[in-house]
Amino acid sequence: MTIQNGDSRKLYQQVAGAVAAAIASGRYPVGTRLPSERDLAEEFGVSRPTVREAMIALEIRGLVEARHGSGIYVMEGAEAGGPPLDLDIGAFELTEARRLFEGEACALAATVITDEELAELEVILGDMVGENSLATSIGEQADRRFHVTIARATRNTAIVMVVETLWDIRYRSPLCAAMLSRAREVGVRPLIEDHREILNALSRRDPKAARDVMRAHLGRVIDGLLTATEIDALDRARLDAEARRQDIARRTAV
Structure with missing residues (x-):
């Protein structure tokens, strides 16, 4: 083949x-x-x-x-089974795009974000902690709000539309939805400490740090998806975590 x-x-x-x-x-x-x-x-x-x-x-x-x-x-x-269905975008592809777009959006937001928007992000972070106890996609609402709020802080409507569209794909694409559902089943949840670091970088108005922590956060999201969607348990016994993830290391280094 x-x-x-x-x-x-x-x-x-x-x-x-x-x-x-x-x-x-x-x-x-x-x-x-x-x-x-x-x-x-x-x-x-x-x-x-x-x-x-x-x-x-x-x-x-x-x-x-x-x-x-x-x-x-x-x-x-x-x-x-018939011909393959067009299941659209998978979670790896989607998160890779988010890493590129949201990293730059976070850097731009750091230069213009207001105290009021920082306070709003603090409230959303508290909501995220509570939603992490939920096992369904409802538990992602605060996570989405956090990232979209950062996009809105850029004062750029096109950036907001891109970020919102990327998040909406999570629910419209059957393949992406299935992969994320599997991740939730094994306990993958929004990373609270990562979001705290993002908020801290924005509070310092440090665009480089904001970009770096957002990209690092979404890189860890990819790692979590790799673990959650592991389909060959025998490989886990043969390979360590670094070996399992080396096939995407080149792409995430962009």
């Missing part, structure tokens, strides 16, 4: 489509364990997060099933 350079679909869609076709052709019969995440990444020449998104997309379609501690297996009736 290979990825076609001329294919305009997202990489995870190409991987999902190729695996679905292999299932339909009988290469992977019902009950068969699929190759490991690492093996699939090597076979397709893509990152492991891309493979992970593809497997979650296939789970959403009911073609495969993740069995903790064992791997990914082809489900009964998978042969009738």
Whole structure:
């Protein structure tokens, strides 16, 4: 199975489509364990997060099933799965975009933010602490308000629209929603201390520090998603955390 350079679909869609076709052709019969995440990444020449998104997309379609501690297996009736659905944007791709846009937005906000807006962020941070006890997406409302409030502090309507759109994608994209739901199930919540550091940098009116702490925060969000969406438990026994995350280190260094 290979990825076609001329294919305009997202990489995870190409991987999902190729695996679905292999299932339909009988290469992977019902009950068969699929190759490991690492093996699939090597076979397709893509990152492991891309493979992970593809497997979650296939789970959403009911073609495969993740069995903790064992791997990914082809489900009964998978042969009738049909063509891959366009599940839109995954959580890795979304968070990478947020890291770029919100890092710069935070730096700009640090130069013009008012005392009133800083006080509002302090209140929102308190709300976030309370919402962290919730296991549903309701617990993300304060998190969204915190980030959008920073965008509004830039006094740039276009920046606000971009940040709001990126947050809205979290709920509109079935793939992203599924990945974030899985993260919540294993206890991934908004990082309160990270948000406190962001607020402190904004309070100092330090644009460089504000940019750095926002980018570091969203880098840790990616780390949390990697852990939460781990699909091959055998890899956890073989690889340490640094090795599991090296496939995105180059991109997050941008």
